[in-house]
Amino acid sequence: MSDSADPATGSGTPEADDGETDDTPAQVSSPNYHSENHTAAQTCGWTANALRGEGRCYKNVFYGIQSHRCIQMTPVVKCNERCVFCWRDHRGHAYELGDVEWDDPEAVVDASIRLQKKLLSGFGGNDEVPREVFEEAMEPRHVAISLDGEPTLYPYLPELLEAFHDRDITTFLVSNGTRPEVLRECDPTQLYVSVDAAERHTFDRVVKPVEDDAWERLLETMDVLREKDETRTVLRTTLVKGENMHHPDWYAGFYQQADPDFIELKAYMHVGHSQGRLDRSSMPDHEEVVDFTERVREYMPEFTELRGVPPSRVTLLAKDEETWVPKLEQGSEFWARDPVTGD
Numbered sequence: 001m002s003d004s005a006d007p008a009t010g011s012g013t014p015e016a017d018d019g020e021t022d023d024t025p026a027q028v029s030s031p032n033y034h035s036e037n038h039t040a041a042q043t044c045g046w047t048a049n050a051l052r053g054e055g056r057c058y059k060n061v062f063y064g065i066q067s068h069r070c071i072q073m074t075p076v077v078k079c080n081e082r083c084v085f086c087w088r089d090h091r092g093h094a095y096e097l098g099d100v101e102w103d104d105p106e107a108v109v110d111a112s113i114r115l116q117k118k119l120l121s122g123f124g125g126n127d128e129v130p131r132e133v134f135e136e137a138m139e140p141r142h143v144a145i146s147l148d149g150e151p152t153l154y155p156y157l158p159e160l161l162e163a164f165h166d167r168d169i170t171t172f173l174v175s176n177g178t179r180p181e182v183l184r185e186c187d188p189t190q191l192y193v194s195v196d197a198a199e200r201h202t203f204d205r206v207v208k209p210v211e212d213d214a215w216e217r218l219l220e221t222m223d224v225l226r227e228k229d230e231t232r233t234v235l236r237t238t239l240v241k242g243e244n245m246h247h248p249d250w251y252a253g254f255y256q257q258a259d260p261d262f263i264e265l266k267a268y269m270h271v272g273h274s275q276g277r278l279d280r281s282s283m284p285d286h287e288e289v290v291d292f293t294e295r296v297r298e299y300m301p302e303f304t305e306l307r308g309v310p311p312s313r314v315t316l317l318a319k320d321e322e323t324w325v326p327k328l329e330q331g332s333e334f335w336a337r338d339p340v341t342g343d
Contacts, residue, residue, distance in 0.1 A: 034115045034118055034119055035077075035115070036103075036111040036114070036115065037101070037103055037111070038075060038076055038077065038100055038102065038103065038154075039073065039074070039075055039103065039107075039108050039111040039112060039115070040073060040074050040077050040115075040147060040148060041071060041072060041073040041074075041112055041115035041116055041119060041147065042072055042073075042119070042147055043072070043119045043120065044057070044067070044070065044072040044144075046067045047067055047068055047070060047072070047120070047137070048123070049067070050066070050067035050068035050133075051068045051120070051123050051126075051128075051129045051133055051134065051137060052126070052128045052129055053128075053130075053133075055311070057070070057312075058309035058311075058312040058314050059144075059172070061307070061309050062262075062264075062307065062309075062316050062323055062324075063172075063190065063323060063324055063325050063328070064324035064325050064328035064329065065142045065170070065172070065325075065328065066136075066141060066142065066328075068133060068136060068137045069136055069137055069139070069140050069141045069142055070140065070141075070142040070143065070144055071112050071113070071115075071116045071140045071142070071143040071144065071169075072144050072146065072147050073112045073115070073116075073143060073144070073145060073147050074145060074146070074147040074148045074149050074151060075108050075145070075151055075154035075157070075160060076100075076149045076150070076151060076153045076154045077148045077149045078149045078150065078153055079148075079149045079150045079153075079176075080150055080153070080176070080178055080209065080210045080211055080214070081150070081176050081178070081207050081208060081209050081210060081214065082207075082208040082209075082210065083196065083206065083207050083208065083238075084205075084206055084208065084240070084243070084274065084277045084278055085196075085206070085238050085240050085243075085268040085274050085277075085278065085282075086272075086273070086274060087269070087271045087272025087273055087274050088148055088272065088273060089272075089273050090273070102154070102155055102156065104156065104159075105156050105159040105160040105162070105163040106163050108154075108160055108163070109160070109163045109164055109167060109169075112143065113140060113167075116140055117138055120134075120137050120138070123137070132340075135340055136340050136341065139338075139339045139340050140169060141168065141169055141170065141334075141338070142169060142170045142171075142172070143164055143169050143170070143171055143172070144172045144174070145160075145171065145172065145173045145174060145188075146172065146173075146174035146192075150175065150176055150178065150179075151173060151174070151175060152175050152178070152179035152182040152183060152186075153179070157173075157182055157186055158182070158185040158186050158187075161173065161186055161187065161188050165189075168334070168337055170189040170190075170325065170327070170328070170334075171188035171189045171190075172188065172189060172190045172192065173186060173188040173190070173191050173192065174192040174193075174194070174236070175191070175192065175193055175194070175221075176193070176194050176207075176214075176218075177193040177194065177195075177217065177218040177221035177222075178209070178211065178214050178217045178218065178221075179217070180217055180220040180221040180223075180224045183221055183224050183225075184224045184227075186231075187228075187230060187231045188231060189231075189232065189325060189327075190231070190232045190233075190234060190325065191225070191228065191231050191232070191233050191234065192234045192235075192236050192264075193218075193221055193222075193225060193233070193234070193235055193236070193258070194235075194236050194237070194238070195218070195235045195236070195237050195251075195254060195255065196237055196238055196244060197244050198244075198247060198250035198251045198253070198254045199247075199250060200215050202243070202244050202246075203215050203218075205243070206240065206243050206244050219257070221258075222254070222257040222258040223257070223258075225258040225259070225260060226257070226258050226259045232261050232262070232325065233258065233260045233261050233262070234260055234261065234262045234263070234264055235255050235258060235260045235262075235263050235264070236263075236264040236265075236266065237251065237263075237264070237265050237266070238266055238267075238268050239265055239266065239267055239268060239284050239288075239289055239292060240268040240278065240282050240283075240284075241268075241281065241282050241283065241284050241288070242281070242282055243278075243282065245284065245288075245292055248292060248295035248296040248298070248299065249299050251296050252296050252297075252298075252299035252300045253299070255296075255300065256300065261318070261319070262316055262317065262318050262323065263296075263300075263303065263316070263317040264314060264315070264316055264317075265289055265292060265293045265296070265314070265315050265317075266289070266312070266313060266314040266315075267283060267284045267285070267286070267288075267289050267313035267314070268282055268283055268284070269283060269313070270282065270283045284313070285313065286308065286310045286313045289308070289313050289314070289315055290306075290308055290315055293306060293308075293315040293317065294306065296317070297317055300317070302319055303317040303318060303319055304318075304319065304320075305317065305318040305319070305320065305321060305323070307323075
């Protein structure tokens with residue numbers, strides 16, 4: 001999966017030692033990760049912040065999710081890319097899958113909810129957390145399938161999304177786009193695909209795919225996204241100074257192949273194991289992210305809206321003013337069915 005850490009999350013990223021000699025992935029052995037078989041979850045720093053009333057994730061600002069009620073998880077801690085900007089430990093990302101005993105989707109959902117409740121249980125005695133907010137957090141309504149690995153390697157991903165939806169939990173799925181045949185069958189609430197280069201040379205240098213046809217598969221995924229009618233689609237680019245912040249016109253041309261609903265451009269953050277691969281100077285500040293976004297938008301006039309969240313160093317390009325997931329609007333049927341606050 002191609003994703004980058006958020007500077008405000010405090011998300012338990014490992015230290016900078018990227019030593020590739022140890023076979024144990026640091027993120028799996030970390031106390032910040034909880035796992036059951038191949039399902040892993042971790043408390044996002046924004047979830048903790050929201051519980052204490054100290055701010056919410058940019059996904060709340062852009063899309064309306066309730067940060068304290070969001071599970072950050074993955075159904076597989078394996079990946080077929082070695083992105084230089086990834087804060088995760090590549091030692092744990094070998095993706096040979098023949099020895100995995102896969103749990104069925106319902107078991108993964110159950111494990112995700114159990115892990116979330118266990119991770120957040122300590123907040124129940126925190127004086128900074130209002131009791132009603134804690135009780136809401138114990139009944140999650142959102143899942144971000146984005147913690148680690150590449151989720152399309154899980155063989156029952158479309159069914160997993162349906163299983164979450166059956167529990168009245170929205171799904172934000174983040175993928176690197178190397179399994180277009182899987183994404184074609186997936187209809188999450190919102191589908192993110194990472195586009196971290198606009199041409200093959202930069203892609204090979206920055207993303208470092210394991211599979212020889214990863215670039216061609218990403219191109220095919222753009223066609224898959226264009227065909228999505230009901231699923232909200234997002235293209236997301238992690239910007240790394242000196243690596244992939246060039247040719248905004250090429251990015252615009254690449255993005256237009258997918259005709260996405262939204263485009264996110266987010267700064268690389270110099271945290272975790274990425275510190276062993278990149279220098280701190282590779283991290284753009286928010287103003288640089290905004291500047292590059294504006295340069296991209298010059299070639300995409302249909303994206304009339306540009307928004308930013310400085311603490312997360314992220315921008316959003318949208319075609320309309322209304323960017324929230326419709327079902328997450330206040331007073332919707334989704335919230336009326338809420339097990340804690342609904343009628």
